[in-house]
Amino acid sequence: MLDKKYNHLLVEEGKYDNWLSHHYFECGDTSKKPYSIVIPPPNVTGKLHLGHAWDTTLQDIIIRFKRMQGYDVLWVPGTDHAGIATQAKVDAKLKNMGINPRQIKREEWLKYAWSWKDEYHDNIKKQWAKLGLSLDYTKERFTLDAGLSETVKHVFVTLYNDGLIYRGEKIINWDPEAMTALSNEEVIYKDVPGAFYHIKYMLKDSNDYLEVATTRPETLFGDTAVAVNPSDERYKDLIGKTVILPIVNKEIPIIGDEHADPSFGTGVVKITPAHDPNDFEVGNRHNLERIIVINPDGTMNEKCGKYKDMDRFQCREELVKDLKDANLLIKIENITHSVGHSERTNAMIEPYLSKQWFVKMRPLADRVLENQKNKDTKVNFIPPRFEKIMNHWMEITYDWCISRQLWWGHRIPAWYKGNDVYVGINPPEGDGWVQDEDVLDTWFSSALWPFSTLDYLDNSPLYQRYYPNNVLVTGYDIIPFWVNRMTFQALYFTNSRPFEKCLIHGLIRDKEGRKMSKSLGNGIDPMDMIEKYGADALRFYLTTAVSNGMDLKFDEESLKSTWNFINKLWNASRFVLMNIEDINEEPLNLKKVDKWILTRYNDTIKNVTKYMDKFELNNAGNEIYNFIYNDFCDNYIEFAKFSLEDNTTKMTLKEVLMGILKMLHPFMPYVTDEIYSKIPNINENIMISNYPLSDKKNIFKNEEQEVSDLIEFIRIYRKTYQENHLDKSIQVKFNNDRDYELIKKILKIQNVVNSNLNIASYNVSYKEYDVTIYYEKEQTVEDKLQLQKDIESLKASIKKRQGLLENQNFVSKAPAELVQKETQKLEEEKLELKKLEERVN
């Protein structure tokens, strides 16, 4: 027997280990149809947050649903080495230990990193278990695993041989703190206060000057020209002349280039090809020298004279002071401009000329765009609007910088000897070859995740059976980083989309709608919520709170009320279990209330399944919720209390409860397992039971209507009873020979009379149910007001409906069925009005 109160701690304890020990999570039954999902691998940098809990619960619900539907499901767990993020954490830890991370050998550093990985990976696994995720751990992967690393190498080498990976010297995003290159996606632009420094660039042999406005005066050491627009009347005659670079006192040319916008600033641009992507292009067009003036750590280099070794910001300050002293500074104009920051370290990005490896994106992106036009092979986003994000990215994308100056990651399979470059899976023969020190962008390996995890290289049975994945679940913020890249890599290497569907959810925010972040201190640990309310409550809340693709404002009160719902389920189950101990498996003799609940139940199965198929888990969850509360608890159980000795009642209670538990199981695996296991004569575990199917034989539309009317009648009766402050002394007359037995019991009617009484009365009727309540009390003023109000609203409704039906357009154009329904409603309302008006007199 169940305890009186639901206790999530007791219910959830030990269940996960039990599931594991029975190998329920493992795939491989080839008699069934396969269904696969790979988990978005969390970073091994820390704890899982609420967003992970949401994302993984969605997947677990789909997986459990499909498993119960009879699929051979595979949900691949795994973690991501998260190059720059993890390296930053490991470095910080080493610094804490008094070790300078750059002073130790790479091999030694990697030992620390791997032990970090082990520790955090264990944490993550514990959290997955707490959440109840049915992951197949026999297939677990890590992005730096040997197998995955081989795939990474294969992909790199293949793309290189196909001319889609190249090494080149370009302006890249440089993070001076992590001291590595970054891709465009890893740069976050923020509006920050800054200034336009207006500087005099003196014309050679003249007292005249060009006014150059720049936000980054410290880069002037790298200036190799100033540019004006060739069509700019103010300056076009100066093209070809020279100016003196301030402070440096070097001559540089004035060039004409379209890049200079006459309407922006002063119309004169200093050109620093090594420190600005646009200037780099200008430099290429005019064959300008590229002078790097900043060190990788953000300090000024030897090209900067006395400013050498100063930090770039300090240099700016000093330089501006000196320009002012030299009377070369015209003015400082304060502005707000957007400046790139490193996603990980938040350091201001330095556009930096550097030799890096790139993926040539155009051909790969075009293939995605082409494929998305084919409805049979495209990636189907849910909701569909997110496809636009991918397509837009594919249209504007440019070459992807994939080399990172880090230690934690896949080493680039390239070797150098003098000017020779060798790219291959294995090191080249012969002496003197030195491997590239750099590693690949984390997302390079993540992009292969849907197939690298399935042993793609070996064309393994796993790969053949479970690829492509059926669905990928992730947040919309990850589409550019990950979904897009998985898609082009999959198309190129597997000749297939990586997954048929891509279910997109939003971000979790706090109650005020702000992003959860460490700096705001508004983060919530899912483990704390599980401790307080249970994983089941957390899972149900997260997956039913909002519709797909929308952000979720986390509200602990709502989570608490989900706990209440589970407690309700618990108690309803308790009631059923108390009454079915002596159940007999005999043929059924269905009463009309049994037929009613079975009809509602089968409709619910149909609707829930429909929503589950569409991944509208919020609608599915709410559908079950409403069925449990409104139909099962509030009505059927109340009806059943009067026929508990009837074996058919027991059978119906049992069947419906089992179905409820099964439908809820994907959402709340623990409590449904607990209750299901207490049902007599059940030996299977709920997670491998069959998902309920809607059965036409159990749909009784007439009885459903009849009992629905009865329920409505009961409500109206209670309303009359309560609003008129009636008490048990009332006498009730049933005005026709319908079956009032159940009504009598439910409404606890004690005194029944057979003929009219000559005292005050109310008439209560709905459809064919019609009773008169006699009472010995005067109507109060409030009672009369209420009656008058009801009459007025009914009159308004009748008037509106009459108008509608008199409208010839409506009658002729609307479906006949609808017109008939309206006509019928009008008749009912008129009848009701008559009754109410009788009460007034």
Add this chain to the structure above:
RNA sequence: GGGCGAUUAGCUCAGUUGGUUAGAGUGCUUGCCUUACAAGCAAGAUGUCAUAGGUUCGAGUCCUAUAUCGCCCACCA
């Protein structure tokens, strides 16, 4: 500058191919310890569906503008 989303009850959110009294949770009011559950039950009140036009017999839903909030992308010498 380009795009996306949101705007519905005090709050948090649903709302299907347009169908006529717009739903849920929570909160609020009133009455109940009715032996599954007071963490509960019963009944109730609360909406110009952001604004303005349009299409339609009929619009929360479709179209066109506008406003406010949020996000993404691009540019920013």
